[in-house]
Amino acid sequence: MSNDDPQMNGAESLVKTLLESGLDTCFTNPGTSEMHFVAALDHVPGMRSILVLQEGVATGAADGYFRMAGKPACTLLHLGPGLANGLSNLHNAKKAGSGVVNIVGEHAVTHIELDAPLTSDIEGIAGPVSHWVHTSMSSTDVGADAAKAVHAANIAPGQVATLMLPSDTAWNEGGEVAAPIAPAARPPFDETRLDAALSALSGPDSLLLLGGAALGEKTLEVAGRIAAKTGCKLLCEWANARLERGAGRVAIDRVPYPIDQALETLKPFKRVVLVGARAPIGFFAYPEKPAILTAEGTEIINLCDTSQDITAALDALCTGKDATDTAPAQIAASVTPDKPSGPLEPGGIASVLGRTIPENAIVVDEAITTGRSFFPSTAGAPKHTWLNNCGGSIGYGMPVAIGAAVACPDRKVMALVGDGSAMYTPQALWTMAREELDVTVVIFANRVYKILRGELTNVGVTNAGPKAMDMLSLDRPTLQFVDLARSMGVEATQVTDCDALELAIETGLATKGPYLIEAVL
């Protein structure tokens, strides 16, 4: 690629710059203002462009792609409303520390002031979910702006960068391809706190709380050595962007979601060292319950936040404890749960998962209430990767599964999704079919926003009447997920017991392309 083609338009310089900066995947639902970018896909080879039917699928897919590819994808979105549709999954991506480069078409610079129907404050819409926001003002700037966007997205652990591209900056000539900007190194962890952290980690009343990049296979192994040597407990946050687990790896439990269980779990610890994790707080506030989940008086030492050099922090702890030759604690043994039978309930489902998760699988977990008990029964499954929703906005599961499958075409993806969550971004199924992605989707159909039934009590509602309960219910009419899947070209089946679920998962995993299982609880 060269910069000296005077006839290169802004859109072509954009695509070429993205490619030179290492981005080669684009999730898109384009409109008129993005037509030159779309046209450039044919003139500039190398960019895989994947069509989605709604932008929430694009942004969620970019999130999943980053988690598994370790580099950003871009999205191509149509003006403010297109960005708006993708906003909640960008919120999730931001909270997960996923790098995403959003390219948002805008009206031609001279057209914006006319306030056409699709005109909106795009920078205003982008701001709350973006770390970096910029509007290109000329075709000559587009390349350089794109390189800056990629650089911003790559800042550890990963950031959301949103670049607005007015249509005239795309169609005008004078585009210049920009060289990649070298990625910023992770800043060092806080060495001034190392001694305190080393003192803190001693005995079962001390906790090493991990998050972010601490949850890779190698870093967990280091943490396992520290735990073995010091007797400290290891936990990770409830929601993790990416957690490596399975037989042979250091198994780590999560701080539970339910407030009372979380308080109980954290109560024993007098000293907590944070590496890549934040101090535990409640997902929500509840009347008469604390928001800080650690016991009062607990000493919390934030050694390394999620953007800093987590590997170095764990190595320093391990060396400081003279644990480099210690065998790691909590190595998961290979365990196959007994074959469950009977109607579907969380325990049986967890056993089926423990029996079926294949080597090297990627599990996208949006199973919400059904999934709370999945961890113990799956800890001894073959090595796999587990992805959580870090932003709490539902509708993340199937889109993230798309991105994971695109990033890792040789790995099986399992998306475990609650029925309420699945209905947020059902359009994801179509893109799975279109791209023949190897995703087995399991929908847990309890036909209720079950998490909210529990939350009613937690927030102090003791007298919920029929109207209130009706607002939490999904059973009128009953959603038919097999029909839904077929409507978008995805093969599907419905199961109601553990035997059928196991068979269906095996079928799904053996099927090339996507497969959906409606598991009726």
Add this chain to the structure above:
Amino acid sequence: MSNDDPQMNGAESLVKTLLESGLDTCFTNPGTSEMHFVAALDHVPGMRSILVLQEGVATGAADGYFRMAGKPACTLLHLGPGLANGLSNLHNAKKAGSGVVNIVGEHAVTHIELDAPLTSDIEGIAGPVSHWVHTSMSSTDVGADAAKAVHAANIAPGQVATLMLPSDTAWNEGGEVAAPIAPAARPPFDETRLDAALSALSGPDSLLLLGGAALGEKTLEVAGRIAAKTGCKLLCEWANARLERGAGRVAIDRVPYPIDQALETLKPFKRVVLVGARAPIGFFAYPEKPAILTAEGTEIINLCDTSQDITAALDALCTGKDATDTAPAQIAASVTPDKPSGPLEPGGIASVLGRTIPENAIVVDEAITTGRSFFPSTAGAPKHTWLNNCGGSIGYGMPVAIGAAVACPDRKVMALVGDGSAMYTPQALWTMAREELDVTVVIFANRVYKILRGELTNVGVTNAGPKAMDMLSLDRPTLQFVDLARSMGVEATQVTDCDALELAIETGLATKGPYLIEAVL
């Protein structure tokens, strides 16, 4: 309702205040932070609460409700991400001048600073689509804030008001019901321009361009008298929030969407008077084409904008022209198009619509390219109401149909929707089934983002390759709308010719509750 119940919590004061201010309909997808509002539905009678599966359905429904009920509904949304999911249809509502009161749950005031997973800058997300944004800080303020929100939403023609309700302001006691704030009157039109407007309207080279409240039956009749007396032409904007039409009413054409047709339509006019309409501009900018659609040198007189007293402006023109006793021009005769046959194409479909639109129907038009030629063949149908998308963000049609059907339970609603648009908010079908709404949905399945095929050429892309065309195509895999409808409890059929379409529409209209027709082009 009284204010002197010291145990009333903020949520109850909110619901009571909304009811006293005239709001009795709520479209919702609630979460934990909204549980007290949900609980209050049972304690405070009178609020109809309608569950949706994704927030874009809620905000679109509120838009449609306002257009037909003439008063706002409220939405109840879960934190920033819930609001974000509803943002694009709020954009459409804002552009349509629809009043909407969004109630957005927020974390408890003390919890916000902890930056929990679902924490976001909600006011920042709300700003770009709202005229009024406020966060309640105490349970004692909630009632008064709600009354202000309703007042803001009712400012003509209608505004988007977004009120954030931290969960502790909902659950704490001390709630006070606030009295309704008297709605603001529409400001007067610009009388200083009346003489110029009167002079301008004379002969076929003058145009009276109407929009907003000018498109009611009575106001159109006044415009018809002015046209009859002066020989001026009547047109309305391409997109109209609500247009009354059909046999016996003054028929009015729209300024076409395609840029070349719009330029051609507006070319003859040397003088344009605007009443409730904005000066015509292109939906998008196109290279080498003007953004201002009127011919160069055209005199444009903005007599009355969409928020001002449109009825008075038209009356003043009519009186000034001494046309109050003149018979209106362009009264549509009752015409039934000849029965079309053969495969479905836009002309035949338009004829079928002209033959089937029932008296008093509400037609929600998101038919995009297929629908561009619907007007001539339907002008002589029985009296009906036509709703357009004013903000250009697709996915508005089925949600708006929900709101229209809820507002007008005795009227038949027809939602005419392109396949690409329908896939933005397919969850709307479930709410139609749940609420047994009398909506006949016709999906025009051309299996392509057809509008973009045209736009490629308009923006100067002359060499689109296969990758580009693939990004505009919906045929891999083929969407099966009958399965989609059934998955959400809606009866459905597929048709491929005009005879079958007519029969299917008659069936749909005769069916109680929703009915979906996939019309394959």
